[in-house]
Amino acid sequence: MVNENNVDFGYKKVKKTEKQKLVNKVFNSVAQKYDLMNDITSLGIHRNWKNDLINWMSPQSTQKLADIAGGTGDIAQKFIKAGGNSANVFDISEEMMQIGKQKYENCDKLNWTIASAEKIPAPNNSFDRATLSFGLRNFTDRNKSLEEIYRILKPGGRLICLEFSHIENDFLRRLYDLWSFKIMPLIGEKITGDKEAYIYLVESIRKFPKQAEICHMLSRAGFSRVKYRNLSNGIVALHSGWKL
Ligand SMILES: C[S@@+](CC[C@H](N)C(=O)[O-])C[C@H]1O[C@@H](n2cnc3c(N)ncnc32)[C@H](O)[C@@H]1O
Incomplete structure (x- = not known):
């Protein structure tokens, strides 16, 4: 029987009230090395995925922009660089944001x-665009967070979400599984000292719903x-929706 008080934390089931604390522990622990780990574990390709998001958005x-779960600010900075007016990064982790503030201090x-996606401190109808890059998977109440994003967007506003997804091709999937389950946690341990954080990352990707869901x-x-677009054969997908 499904226990509605429990949610996925990677392959584990945890109480809804516990998940955010566990997620915070992951990102507070890896914050200092988060950007470096993204470059290593994606072989730098996360930069292309983020550029693809910005190109599709065409600021x-x-x-x-409201960049929800914006972490170290990559998307917000790219939005400005591509011609956007201003960007507000909302994230629950002060540690992640501190890195971003230093990186983009100019x-x-x-x-x-600092804010949860489940309760964004912004008035209704206040942003033209919203982005959610590798955030949704980590949320406890994903529906509530998406409703919040919808609320703060102006009519005519648009959300683009970038998230890990599901590869259709069997051969590629097996190769990707090998890389994710065997290699990534080892790199995570070596660089951040936190192997568990990268086991959570890989498991949470596999548990995340498919593109259509x-x-x-x-x-x-x-x-x-x-609508959505797969990138890199579905390793990640971009989802777009409008508030009309
Ligand atoms: C994988 S990082 C993504 C960071 C950045 N958007 C990127 O693409 O590099 C996930 C981020 O989600 C944040 N996060 C997790 N739960 C959150 C929540 N409920 N509300 C807001 N941010 C949250 C974490 O603190 C972390 O910075």
């Missing part, structure tokens, strides 16, 4: 707010014209 000089169009989640939260 305009009048647009304000960018005065970035603002930083994410489309349903976005539609349930109110988004229209929902």
Whole structure:
């Protein structure tokens, strides 16, 4: 029987009230080496995925972005660099944001707010665009978070979500599994000293819903014209939805 008080934390089931603490422990622990680990474990390709997100969004000089679970600020900075007006990074981890603030200290169009995606401290209809990059998978209440993002977007606003997804091709999937389950936790241990954090990362990717289910989640939260694009054969997917 399904226990509704439990949620996935990687392959483990944990109490809903516990998951956020466990997720915070992961990101506080790896924050100092988070960017380096992204470069190593994706062989630098996460930069292309993030550029693809920004290209699809095509920022305009009048647009304000809310980058939810923005971490060390890569997406927000790319949005500004591509011509966006301003960006506010919202993230629950002060440690992750501190790294971002140092990294982008010269960018005065970035603002930083410690906040949960489940309760975003912003008025209704206040942002033109929202991004969610590798955040959704970590949330305890994904539906509530998507509803919050919908709430703070202006009518005509758009969300693009970048997240790990599912590879269709069997051969590639086996190769990717080998890399993820055998190699990534070892690299994580060597570089961050926290092997468990990278075991969680890999397990949480496998437990994450498939592309079509994410489309349903976005539609349930109110988004229209929902669609997705696979990148790198479905290792990650971009999902887009509009508040119309
Ligand atoms: C994998 S990192 C992604 C960071 C950044 N968006 C990127 O693409 O590199 C996930 C981020 O989600 C944040 N996070 C986890 N749970 C959150 C929540 N409930 N609300 C807001 N941020 C959250 C973590 O602190 C972490 O910075």
